[in-house]
Amino acid sequence: MMEKLREECGIFGVVSRAGEAAGITYNALLALQHRGQEGAGIALLKDSSILCHKDVGLVSEVFSPSVLSELPDASEAIGHVRYSTTGNNTKANVQPIVKEYLEGRIAVAHNGNIVNAAEIRERLLSVGCDFTATNDSEAISLLIAYEALHRGSIEAGVAEASKxxxxxxxxxxxxxKNKIIAVRDSFGFRPLCLGRSQHGMAVASESCALDSAGFEFIRDVEPGEMIVIQGDGTYTSQKVLPCENEGLCIFEYVYFARTDSVIDRLSVYQARFNMGIQLAKEYPVDADVVCGVPDSGLESAEGYAYASHLPNVSGFVKNRYIGRSFIFPSQAQRDAAVRLKLNPLRANIEGKRVVLVDDSIVRGTTSAKIIKSLKNAGAKEVHMRISSPPFRHTCHFGTDIDSEENLIANRMSVEEIAKHIGADSLGFISTKGLKEACRESARRFCTGCFTGDYPIAVGCHRKEQFEE
Incomplete structure (x- = not known):
């Protein structure tokens, strides 16, 4: 079980009258790399044919300079960075998924998790569809192709499949058929936004990808909305699903999204700063300095320091050449990576009572190592503050949260967790406080991983069910 939660996936699509769709998509995927490091892919439309290059690995590894130079000049492309929530990490499961049917070809990139994917797969197998991968995205792709064939257009196929x-x-x-179609589920679980440049249109998981690719953010795609971007760069919009507007994953603001993104009209930076303010209100403490755990605790630490009238200092020097710890396959390697990544900055914390701010505690292993390193560097006290409530439930919608019996908050009280990680005190933001920090978002939130209250009834569904 990993200490940090794994992100979902990142998607990007572009229609550019100036061509260079592959290069534009590559730049965007680099900006979305934080959302998935297991695989990457780009599908291009060239002369009514869809060409796709994908593989396991980081974007820069999958798309070396020689690979990029061999990709054809195209005006339309979609791309994907993957972390697997269903299906093994194999090349076959990397997206986009390309499928052929009697009327043409499609490539599909998906961010999220389909609860009824196993049922859809069984139904499609019964009508002769052939599966080659083990992820829910292939089921989506084949369902779209099947419905497009029977309903006469790709737009109608996407609309019907979405239902x-x-x-x-x-x-x-x-x-x-020279178009890109974007659709967001009726609850708005995962973010999606629309951008424009002088040469065309783009769609992305986060606005930071639009910025990196040279597109101006226009607006978020609404829950239940389908956007159709034509080959000439014009687009149309229609509601294909009722807007439930109550499912945006609140952990997007806590950790998943990049700090410079804006999601559903709320700046991610502002949301995290607000979380720190709320933490200071809920869990004040006599201390000398505040510091955040790089990188996900830095903005909340700013907010805590601001509200507490305490200095906000750098508590660590981060080795930028060590990847995120969960990339490493063995626990021993992950433990070593934690020690290599963060070195306490003794000049700022020696002899000080420190408020240490981080985004979450899953197992407590990394938190314990970080707190121990601060005390070894001379910190008198370490008071830990967490900008999310305790995780008590799994997620069925694309976040890799382990089974409930493995979550530390279900095995220990807050006081016991504090003792376990070596903190002098510990405070988790309340669910109410987290919602307050994100109150300027245009959406209501899914907080099921904290409360067990999901927007959709999931029954006995398990994440492993589809692959099994």
Whole structure:
């Protein structure tokens, strides 16, 4: 079980009258790399044919300079960075997923998790569809192709398929009919936004990808909305699902999204700063300095320091050449990575009572190591503050939270967790306080991983069910 939660996935699509769709998509995927490091892929439309290059690994590894130079000049493309929530990490499971049907070809990129994917797969197998991968995204792709064939157009196929999907999905569909279709589920679980440049249109999981690719953010795609971008760069919009507007994953603001993104009209930076303010209100403490755990605790630490009238200092020097700890396959390697990544900055914390701010505690292993390193560097006290409530429930909509019996908050009280990690005190933001910090968002939130109250009834569904 990992200490930090793994992100979902990142998607990007572009229609550019100036061409260079592959390079634009590559730049955007680099900006979305934080959302998935297991695999990357780009599908291009060239002369009514869809060409796709994908593999396991980081974006820069999958798309070396020689690979990029060999990709054809194209005006339309979609791309994907992957962390697997269903399906093994194999090349076959990397997206986009390309499928052929009698009327053409499609490539599909998906962010989210489909609760009824196993049922859809069984139904499609019964009508002769052939599966080659083990992820829910392939089921989505084949369902779209099946419905497009029977309903006469790719737009109608996407609309009808969307009505049959239960769960979280932000989708991009590249069609050999010279168009890109984007659709967001009716609850808005996963973010999706629209951008424009002088040469065309783009759709992305986060606005930071639009910025990196040279597109101006226009607006968020609404829950239940389908956007169709034509080959000439014009687009149309229609509601294909009722807008439930109550499912945006609040952990996007806590950790998943990049700090410079704006999601559903709320700046991620502002949300995290507000979390720190709320933490200071809920859990004040006599201390000398505040510091955040890089990188996900830095903005909340700023907010805590601001509200507490305490200095906000750098508590660590981060080795930027060590990847995120969960990339390493063995626990021993992950433990070593924690020691290599963060070195306490003794000049700022020696002899001080420190408020240490981080985004979450899953197992407590990393927190314990960080607190121990601060005390070894001379910190008199370490008071830990967490900008999310305790995780008590799994997620069925695209976040890899372990089974409930493995979550530390279900095995220990807050006081016991504090003792376990070596903190002098510990405070988790309340669910009410977290919602207050994000109150300027245009959406209501899914907080099921904290409360067990999900927007969609999930029954006995398990994350492993589809792959099994």
């Amino acid at each position: 049959q999907l239960k769960g979280a999905f932000s989708l991009l569909v590249l069609s050999s």
